[in-house]
Amino acid sequence: MSGPRIELVKWGLAPGSMIQGRVLWDRRELQPEMVEVRLFWHTAGAGGKDQGAPIQEQFPVGAGLGEFAFSMIAPNGPYSFSGKLLSIVWTIEVVVATQSVREMLVIGPGGREVVVGHEAS
Amino acid sequence: MKPRENPFRSECVEGLRYRVSGVAPEALMPMLLERFAGLGLRGALVGPKGHGKTTLLEAFADYLRREGYPVRVLYARVGERLAPLGAVLRGEIVCLNGAEALSYWGWWRFRWAARGAAGILVTAHRAGLLPTLWRCETTAELFEELVNELAAVRDVRQVFERHGGNVREAFRELYWRCAD
Numbered sequence: 001m002s003g004p005r006i007e008l009v010k011w012g013l014a015p016g017s018m019i020q021g022r023v024l025w026d027r028r029e030l031q032p033e034m035v036e037v038r039l040f041w042h043t044a045g046a047g048g049k050d051q052g053a054p055i056q057e058q059f060p061v062g063a064g065l066g067e068f069a070f071s072m073i074a075p076n077g078p079y080s081f082s083g084k085l086l087s088i089v090w091t092i093e094v095v096v097a098t099q100s101v102r103e104m105l106v107i108g109p110g111g112r113e114v115v116v117g118h119e120a121s
Numbered sequence: 122m123k124p125r126e127n128p129f130r131s132e133c134v135e136g137l138r139y140r141v142s143g144v145a146p147e148a149l150m151p152m153l154l155e156r157f158a159g160l161g162l163r164g165a166l167v168g169p170k171g172h173g174k175t176t177l178l179e180a181f182a183d184y185l186r187r188e189g190y191p192v193r194v195l196y197a198r199v200g201e202r203l204a205p206l207g208a209v210l211r212g213e214i215v216c217l218n219g220a221e222a223l224s225y226w227g228w229w230r231f232r233w234a235a236r237g238a239a240g241i242l243v244t245a246h247r248a249g250l251l252p253t254l255w256r257c258e259t260t261a262e263l264f265e266e267l268v269n270e271l272a273a274v275r276d277v278r279q280v281f282e283r284h285g286g287n288v289r290e291a292f293r294e295l296y297w298r299c300a301d
Contacts, residue, residue: 044124044125044127044130044132045124045125045127045129045130045167046124046127046130046131046293046296046297046300047131048131049131049132054183082125083124084300085124086124087123087124104125104244111162112132115123116134118123
């Protein structure tokens, strides 16, 4: 395994719903005492990058484990969004000892990104 | 294409490393530092808009930090007064992006406030504020090389020519081309 990996039950979530997932790592490489889960939004597009303050939680991990299940509440906003000029992207980051992994997820009505000016996908 | 998928979104463009034709990437920063030292740690990165002055200033500031210098980077904007510099640390190098945005008095206020700094580095459109440390230039070949790192695009040289060598604007055109 090359670095930790995130698996989520659902990658598209409605605001206020439960984000459930697990992080897996190679226990021969990493022996964390804590796992930190961060959730934050940032913009991507033509202009400068903006980023929201992360929602973060730390979870103690039992010795010798190679995975950890976590859950946290999806925030009410901002919604994942794409227009022409910018996208708002939600990212979940999990820090396991010295390594981290990031994945994009969608938080929006019905678990879908709000899309303006593009064909729905 | 959505902005988050656009290969020319700002985070991708800003992630490109400043480079110079004929100079090995790992040799550029040590060479600049040697020149900067030769100018008594007072110098200007000079060039027109969109020619990489800010990119180079930020990359050089990072390099100086890694070399152990305390560095402060300030950003001047037209019509805005520069934030007060406060106490300048002993040995600190003050980097000012956009010196041309300062008024005559604004420039001299900055020089006075930074008089205790070990070094002053600025970006400017024209030479003359401080000795020229580096003249930022762009070429169609260089732009093509940068673009190729992000995506395969046709007519790159025409885009470059259309913007008169302003790489920032040329990248913006490519962004909108992908966005439509």
